Amino acid sequence: MAMPALQAQKYFTREGKVSFFSSTPIEDIEAHNSKATSVVDAETGRTEFAVLIKAFQFEKALMQEHFNENYMESGTYPKATFKGQFSDWGSVDLAKDGTYPVEVKGDMTIHGVTNPVAANGTFTVKGGQVQAVSTFKIAVEDYGIAIPSVVRENIAKELEIRVDCNLQPLNR
Template identity: 45%
Template sequence: MYMKHLFTLLLSIFSLAGFGQQKVFATKTGQIFFNATGGIEKIAAVNNQTDSKFVDQTGQMIFAVLIKGFKFENQLMEDHFNENYMESSKFPKADFKGFITNIKDVNFSKDGTYPITVDGNLTIHGVSNKVSTTGTLVIEGGVPEINGTFKVKIKDYGISGMYIGDKIAPDASITVKCKYL
């Protein structure tokens, strides 16, 4: 009888604490835009196969992309991006691992646009750097979408090339748009 009460008590505590209610949102078709236009010529690409997950209770998040999956309007530019700058055969992936630090401010059961702050490590070209940025988490019909833009210094990631600082901007703009269907 004592054991039965103990079990019921433990079950209640775990339920109140939300134990087991954690939800992982995932997508394999998120978008990441890259723009490093430094001159007249547009140097921009999109990756439509971004793999991303985040946890609603802790804010833990991950984004991963394949460098060869970035599409440029100009095929020759895409080839240069992969071969001369990103060395994508040697470093085929880039990822971001971190946390939404104010996830508790997001009400997943109420539609709206929630400002978020994100901290984590961005790894590009085999080099990791800390990144802190802001963005929004939009809830629409229970479906979350994470949006945000931040800048990275290309040279901080060990990427070199003769046009960086000229035709290629020294700071690339990275835009994230991931809908977790």
């Protein structure tokens, strides 16, 4: 008798949410993007993630313009990507309700610069729905993003990144 391949599939989203937050004494900066794509291989724990830089929405239009043109140069570097592997993936069962803490390690590319990243997160499975959430920090200077001295004190050296994805089985 053949066993059903519940885990031997990929889960994906085209509507992942990514936000970042920068807090300084002068001004808080926050942006949201709900168009991230992500794929998780349920068999191996490998994952890939991509987000279009221009899809980040800011409260102030001028902030969004400066972010795209002056800092991120989104015409030259249109997206940020992550390719990695969840550690201890054998303890995660995307076919069974539960909360599964995970760590992911891989390579993040932002602004044309690739760096190793490790982050903790959680997979929550409830009623066949799979949600992946993680919050981590990155240093702006690690990705070659130049901040002009006149506004350097307005932008935090580290940004808090939050990722929230509702994943669907690819072959359903």
